[in-house]
Every structure is written in structure tokens, then in C-alpha cells.
Amino acid sequence: MKRVAIGDVVLESGECIRQVEVGYQAYGTYDREANNAVVVCHALTGDVYVAGDEQRAGWWEGLIGPGMPIDTNKYYVICSNVLGGCYGTTGPASLCPEDGKPYGSRFPFITIRDMVRVQRRLLEVLGVEQLYAVIGGSVGGMQVYEWMTEYPEMMQLALPIATCSRFSAIAIAYNDAARQAIQSDPEWQGGDYYPAAGPRRGLSVARMIGMITYRTAELFEERFGRSLQATNDSDPSQTMFQIESYLRYQGEKLVDRFDANSYLTLLKAMDTHDIGVNRGGIEQALSRVRAKVVSIAIDSDLLYPDSHQRDMADLMERLGKKIDFYLMESKYGHDGFLVEFQKMGRIIKPYFDR
Template identity: 50%
Template sequence: MEREKRYEDRNVSIGPFVLESGEELPSVELAYERVGPTEAPVILVCHALTGNQYTVGESEPGWWKGLIGHGKYVDTSEFQVITFNVLGGCNGSTGPLSINPETGHAYQSDFPFVTVRDIVHSQNKALQELGIHHLHAVIGGSLGGMQVLEWGILYPDWMDHLVPLAVTPSLSAYGIAYNSISRFAITKDPAWKDGYYNPDHPPTAGLATARMVGMISYRTDDMFQKKFGRNGNRRSDESHTEASYDVESYLHYQGNKLTHRFDANSYLYLLKAMDMHDIGRGRGDIASAAKQIQSNVLAISFKGDLIYPPRDLDSMFTLESLAKFYIVDTKFGHDGFLVEFDKWGPLIKEQLKETLKI
């Protein structure tokens, strides 16, 4: 008999929530998507910086549609897949756009700073509210990968498998540098107004610039050269603002596109959370933190990833008997975790078949 299937696109309330900083949010909700048979093992998917809860999607394909779905590498006919919009996000979860009950207005820059650990703790509370107390796997890349690592340390007996992708145990100075440029672009936009901007006139120029900076770091030089080269009208003597080359048009398009779907304050808060990512913080060091992980680990890095170099993830799990590590050969660099699923999706499919090794 075929199991009953579900698709949920809802919010779950976890009530008051105390952050690592000691500050308390009086009421927190997390927006989530839940797909798959009702009694099937649960897989938690954690999204990246500008991602959202729509991993699979219903009215339109989700952002990981090449990896997750009916008959795909993460098969939603065999597993339930749940994804939360992160705490501090702007797609329905409590964040800078939410109403501050103390003022009756949106938090904006009054929203407290959050950490990756706060994000994970809030997800754990939300899962318990949904009646979920064990996960078959936790999967995610980039900011999502940071959450995966923290899940394995904060709640080591909660899952059978961890699958961190395109991530490192702490964010490097190089990664912080890129985030700093993005932060500078947004906060120096005259429309930012210290974070208390008019919703009808947000700091779009700053946010678009921040996105353009990010897009450069997500891909490799080889990929840019292969895709764009020096194609374009090749004129540079008409205007300082014109896009003379295809690569410029691409960056302008990507920057402007983000401003229509993402909040600048959320972008800033999540950049700070990424900057603070260090699994060794308060735990002695990275090696000591890694030893707290009890689940099977499939760690995947991507060749040419500038922000999250494969060597750092490899070194974290070298001595762990329950860990496997792979480097995917790709020209996409960091963005490899969002494309070319045929290269690494089979690894995840095989990992999910395994039971917990003690």
C-alpha cells in the first residue's frame, strides 16, 4: 500500500527564544516546506545565504530541484524532506522584517544579532513542535553546511548522517574579507539609513553591489572566461555606467535580481552569522569539536572553491572513522553544490542507504 504523501508550506511557532548573546526574542516563527510520505525517515535540508525554505517547490521548482524530488538522488518518495527559512531570514521566518511586539513596527536594525548556533537551536525547537525527534540526515551547503556541522556537534545523537557541502569548519579571513566588502556596499548606500530604511525605497544599489561581489567569489576564473570571455560590444568610451561586456551585464542582472526578493538587513545579519562561524569557538579547538560528532559523515568539497577551500574540510575529518571526504572536480567552484548533480548526487544517494555505524 502506497504511503500517504504530504506537501506543507507553513509556519511553526516556537515561542520565546533566547539567543547565544543572552538577548531574548519574545516570539519566534520559522517558515518551512515539508515534502514526502508522512511516516518516512526525515531529512533536514539547510539553505545557503540567499536561499529559502523552498528546496523542492510546488507551484515552481525549488532551488535544489536537481537533487531532491520524486525519483531523484534524495528521493521524496522514500524520505520526508523539511527545510526551514533560517532565523533572521526574510521568507517568512522571524527576522528584521518581522514586527517587534514592543514597538509595533518592523525590527529592521533593532533585530538582535544571531549565530549559526542560534539558527540550529531554533530549528531543533521547531522540529520538536512538529513532532520530529530524530533525523535520518542533515544536508546543506555554504551557510547551510555551517548549520550541518553545528547540528552534528550541538545534537550529536539526533541524526544518522551529516552531509556538509562546500563549507569549512570556520570562515577564513578571505571569506570575511568578501563579506566585509558586501557589508560596506550596503551600509554606505544613502538609502540604508542605519537600517531603518523605507521599505518602498530600500538600499538596492548597495544590495545589488553586494550580490555582484558574491557572484565573483562563487565561481572560478575558468568558468567566467569560458562563459563570457571578452564578449560584448567591446566599447568603453561611451559611458562609465554602460555594460560593455557580457560579464558586466551578467553581474548587473544578478545584482538587480536579488533586490526584488531579498531584504538588505537580512543579508547583513546573515553575513555576520557566517563571519562568526567557527566550530572550535568555546570548544577548545576545531579538532576537539569534531570529536563530538557521532553520526556518519559524507563531506563534499568542490575544486576551485575560493571561500571554502577543500583542504580545510578534509583536515577536519581526516582522523574520523565514520567520515568520508570527496572533492568534486568542477569549474563552477563554490557554486558546484548547486549544479552538476550527476557528479556528486550518487554519493549522497548511496550514503542515505547506510545505517548508523557504531
């Protein structure tokens, strides 16, 4: 991973974060004349390794890489860690320049729009003036919506996947349950737990809640059903089902790689996401779009229902925008955009076969 300093950043709220650094990874070679730059926006706990490297697999390597639908032999692909994250970009665990101590509870409220403005600043530092495409799923798709309304002349193609133009009430409810799990953990200490490990139990439970929303009842039933992980004949209350074991494993795995304050920061950015804010509403915001839009929804998505993306596609069509809408069938639910590489590839590939 590479890191670059982009200077002070004034947030949408008016607050300023000083001396911001951005962690990013780039694949391929930039060709200004060919306009081959592609920005990939990652999801909630994602990182910059979209296509992987010699040491690790990439979370979208089935779609991005040499010979893949987004071919890094042709395209210059950039993925940066979001503002507020914990994988190389300034976030709550970063040291505040004023006193050299972690921000913790002092880290300011940020929005999806703030994240995108930081990504735009990164491109300026890298000397990338135009993009062929911006693509992302889930929270990454929220960023795509912001890209195509905040910088409408910047890209030719925008691909929001399994996402929304504004967060729904039920999704905010799931996020608040996760937030309460973290903040109820005594080890959270109001966000000022560094250098201790912090609210590991709370973050683990928050992740368990998230995992329930990312998959489907059909998939859980198929994989686990009522199969037992462990039995206890003397105390049946201690019997554990495989689905319980799976969720606990997923929760424990996250706490080893993610910061609880970053999780809270990004959840709140999701909650407040609405491209219509300070733009006269969603219709006025979408009227700004100039790129060709390829919207991909998942029919079993609990967190980002396909009906919302279909409504946005219909609205853009009424506004005279160039829009193609695809509904992808998947038993994997919201996580389908991270799993169904063949289905996704068939949809995406024609738009990158230039």
C-alpha cells in the same frame, strides 16, 4: 510555505527574541518507525523550496524529490528558513511584538548556532524526535557542522558540502566588502529604512561581489571572455562587457527578492561561525560527533577551499569518527553544489539507498 510559532528564543548572546515564527516546507510523509526525516539547510539567499512545488522550481530539485537521490517517496524532507532571514522566519523586517514596528537596526546579532537551535525547536513542534540525515551546502553546510556537534545523538548521517567548520580570513574580507557596499548606500539609513525599499544599489553591488566568489575565472572566461554587451564609439568609457552586464543583472535580480538587513545579519553570522567556540576548540567540538559524516568539497571553490574540508575529514578520522571525504571536480566553483546535480547525486545516492 507553512509557518509555525515556536515561542520566545534566547540567543547565544543572551538576548531574547519574542514570539519567533519559522517558515518551512516539508516533502514526503514522516514515518517515525522508519526514521526517515531529513533536514536540509539552505545557503545564504536560499529559501524553503528545496524540491519546489506546483508554482516554482526547487533549488535542489535535481537531488531531492520523487525518484531523486533523496527520494521524497521514502524520506520526509524538511527545509526551514533560517532565523534572521526574510522568507517566513523572524528577521529584521519582521514586526517586533512590543511595538508592532519592523525590528530594523534593533534586530539582535545571531549566530549559526542560534539558527540550528531554532531548527531544533521547529522539529520539536513538528513531533520529529530523530533524524536520518542533515544535509546542506555553503552556509547550509555550516549549519550541518553545528547540527552534528550541538545535537550529536540526533542524526545518523551528516553531509556538509562546500563549507567549513569556521570561516576564513579571506571569506570574511569578501563579506566585509559586501557589507560596506550596503552600509554605504544612503538608503540604508542605519538599517531603519522600512517601509521604503532600502539600499537597493548597495545590496545589488554586494551581490555582484558575492557572484565573483561563487564562480571561477575559467567559467567566466568560457562564458564571457572579452565579449561586448554594448559599444559606444564616441565614448569608449561607456563600453560594457558581457561579464559586467551579467553581474549587474544578478545584483538587480536579488534586490527584488531579498532584504538588505537580512543579508547583513546572515553575513555576520557567517563571519563569526566557528564550531570550536565555547566547546574547547575545533578538535574538542568534533570529538562530540556521533553521526556518519559524508564531507563533499569542490576542487575549484574559491570561498570554501577544499583543503579545509580535507583537513577536517583527516581530523575526524584521527578522532575515530566515521567519515567519507569526496572531492568533486567542477568548473562552476562554489556554486557547483547548486549546479552539478549528476555528480552530487552519484555521491549522495548510495547513502540514501536503505
